[in-house]
Amino acid sequence: MINILELGGVNDGKTLNTEVFQLAINQAHHSGGDMIYIPAGKYLVSNLYLxxxxxxxxxxxxxxxASENLHHYDVNEQGHNKDRQPYHLFIGDHCENILIDGKGIINGQGPLFWKDKPDARGWYKEKQQRVSPLFELTQCRNITFHDFTILDSPGWTIHLNVCKQINMRSIRILNHILGPNTDAIDINGCQDVMISDCHIEAGDDAIVLKTTPDAGVCERITVTNCLLRSNCVGFKLGATESFYDMRQITFSNSIIYHATRPIGIYALEGGSMEDITITNIVADTHGTPSVGLGIPIHLDLRRRNEDSKLGSINNVQITNFIARTKGKIMLTAEKGAYLNHIFLRDIHLIYDKGFSDARLYKDWSSAQFSNKSKEARVARTACVADGVHHLYMDNFMVTWPEERDLFDMSALWLKNIHKMHIHAPLLEPYKENLITLEGQNMHSISDLLAKIE
Structure with missing residues (x-):
């Protein structure tokens, strides 16, 4: 065992300990697996190479x-965007068999890397340079994180870049909820990742799967038994970073609270997303008011730019999902494209605070708001499906607000649906219209069944 204090470390929170900690890491590595023991106290450090x-x-x-002085950090290779800076607290490159555990804290001191005052919406803006991601692990294997807490990351927190065999259990990531792009866990082109029993609060995505141009396929990812708070998406796949496939993914037994979008799956850059199950989720979209429209479940297939390739979203099953919301579920694909084999069962939306008027967001510039499905964007409904092959909905239920003087909302809004099964015996209209199919209003499930038969 290597005791940091016995090696010369100083736990006063003021003395820079980078050299002592790096010496301990090097000694443990050369000995073939010694444990580095960090006693109680505060240790100021900068970049540490695992x-x-x-x-x-x-x-x-x-x-x-984490030292706030960027002169204490080596300048590493620049990443692909402003959130992948050349400064990191922990750096791992082609490492294997690493265990970080215990009841300690890693404090990123995020606010020291941001501008002093928030903008008009309450968000803090980053300075031009900051420590982000806090953990930058590239092509690492057999990494285990257990029990410790991360506070106030300046930007992205843990970036797993083309890694394999990752196990994260019982860790806490508590970032400023209005911090700039303070993602918690970014899984980029990784295989065999297990995350469980974690408590995460993030100003951006809580857990997000990516496939950037410099990464590869994401597969065999499982997340369970987590508490997630996010001012963006609680559990997300893709969006602007979806160049390669994502498959064999499960997310279960978790609570997502105060989120803009609890679940988001976005194929925008050519990757295929398939064989995904999401089950036993309790959520709400009652987050920061300035963020905007809450979407409990959002699937979107389109080309982000004219030169982007069209990807696919196939075989997605979402079951046992309860959400308190003011927004709507959105299942959309650009014209001529289709989500394929989408299965929703035991979905319950509860409108306990009224509705958000989707028409107010018709010109919203967000890159993650079904930008090529204009009618679906503005539809006043609890669930919109526009461009789906094989849509299966079983036991979809909506609890409407007690007040009945709000604008009318349909329960379902359907367009460009090829082959569907809808079984919703407890579904009732808010006022008169229950379902809108290709512009035609219907007052009951039987009317819908008669129409599609």
């Missing part, structure tokens, strides 16, 4: 504090 076969253990009361 090595294979290293175990870092935090004692209760220990805290690593």
């Amino acid at each position: 090595k294979s076969n290293v175990h870092i253990h935090f004692e209760v009361g220990s805290e690593l504090v």
